[in-house]
Amino acid sequence: MWRQHLPSLLLLCAALCVGCTLALSLGQPKPLSAIAWYDVLGEAVTLLVACGWLGLVVAYRPRGWVSHCLIAGTGLLIWSYALDLFDEFFEYVGVDHPQSLLESAPAPLGMLLLTVGVAGWMREQRIVHRQLSGREHFLRDHRLLDPLTKLYNRAYLQHALERELELRAPDEPLSLLVIDVEGFARYNHTYGAVAGDRLLVRISEWLLMRMRPSSLLCRYGGDRFVMLLPDTPLPRAVRLGRLLQDRFAKLGDEAAACTLRCSAHAVDGRNGRTAPTEIGDALAAHSRASRRAQWAAAR
Ligand SMILES: Nc1nc2c(ncn2[C@@H]2O[C@H](COP(=O)(O)OP(=O)(O)OP(=O)(O)O)[C@@H](O)[C@H]2O)c(=O)[nH]1
Known part of the structure; x- marks a missing residue:
């Protein structure tokens, strides 16, 4: 400056x-x-x-x-x-x-x-x-903010991804990172819903501090967050996911009762693939990967 x-x-x-x-x-x-x-x-x-x-x-x-x-x-x-x-x-x-x-x-x-x-x-x-x-009122009036964490919600994520698909250059990489708090239901059960709410807010702030200003973090629902990563190829999104998982595991204190599971997905946007299709596929792939990991851990 x-x-x-x-x-x-x-x-x-x-x-x-x-x-x-x-x-x-x-x-x-x-x-x-x-x-x-x-x-x-x-x-x-x-x-x-x-x-x-x-x-x-x-x-x-x-x-x-x-x-x-x-x-x-x-x-x-x-x-x-x-x-x-x-x-x-x-x-x-x-x-x-x-x-x-x-x-x-x-x-x-x-x-x-x-x-x-x-x-x-x-x-x-x-x-x-x-x-x-004025912007915050607009977002609240149009129900685009999550009331608990004040992050954008799933409706806004869809809107932002649609815009990104429209405006980005064809060769510009774009990724989604799905982030899930594993063990959150147990945490809620043990410590109560108010403590669960506090943990969700803490995790959302923790994630916000670890992302680039151009990225967008949304609370998709429950204990699930989605990060939209413009100009990010898949390998870099995978590395970010691993880094978040590792750092979260080292946080200690009450958050230690839960773990983060992250999975990265490249957004294609070609062949008529719309924002809802891309988000749906990313979430489905994340759920499959989580189930596989849980089965492997249970064996
Ligand atoms: N405190 C609180 N709990 C919530 C909120 N929204 C959803 N939940 C709870 O979050 C839990 C999410 O369930 P699951 O996705 O099965 O949680 P999990 O134990 O992490 O399971 P996996 O993600 O499958 O490992 C449910 O118990 C919901 O009731 C919220 O805003 N506040």
Whole structure:
């Protein structure tokens, strides 16, 4: 993100160099005994904090007038604080007025720009919040969210897969990962449905933290989740499934009563294969694989 702000940063550096050169050329160094070190400490920390603000703005803000105001505002404060620090080490005999003008005038202007920038930032946040809550209402009204985990539900999965099949390039790989919590019925029975609900929410959050932002996690129903993995060939989806199974097994605590079973499926989407067919086949293959594994374990 910071590269977008390179011109503003270069301008700020140039202005600071000019300010420091002027301050150096106008002032005489003070003897060490005349330096007030507590003032130096306080002013240096203030300067560092202002630099930290600037760092946060350039690291996280996109380009635009709000960012320009924030950068210019913090830049002017940095200028003022830097010159303020300088006059702890230099004295300005006979040039007091130009020096104090150089040092003091930018601070109120910087504060003004910062205030305008922060007001713009808050306005942006209100707009983003309004849009997000509008989207959430839409999803809830159209029954596309699972009420327990707040993940998308099976209707949304079908809709998302249909869109993916329509829009993706023909050679772009696409996979589905079916994830089942084995032993969940026993867990429910032992600890109660409320604890079961809590475990489902925990597992959904755990899964969300382990997937790429472009993937989509849905609660298909009961203890079954489906992850839609765009741009993912089957072997990579298989590896992800194994990784999730292994990591979940190492989680310990109450989740140790259950295990995850994952199975990956390549989505073809050709020869008239629709989203419901692909999802249905993936779930059927998953159930067959689970039954086979359970028989093998029971023998
Ligand atoms: N607490 C809770 N339980 C649920 C919810 N939805 C479904 N269940 C229960 O989840 C269990 C799912 O059953 P199964 O799929 O047989 O569970 P399992 O023991 O993991 O069996 P396999 O997946 O076949 O290994 C049932 O007991 C359901 O009553 C829910 O929202 N909350």
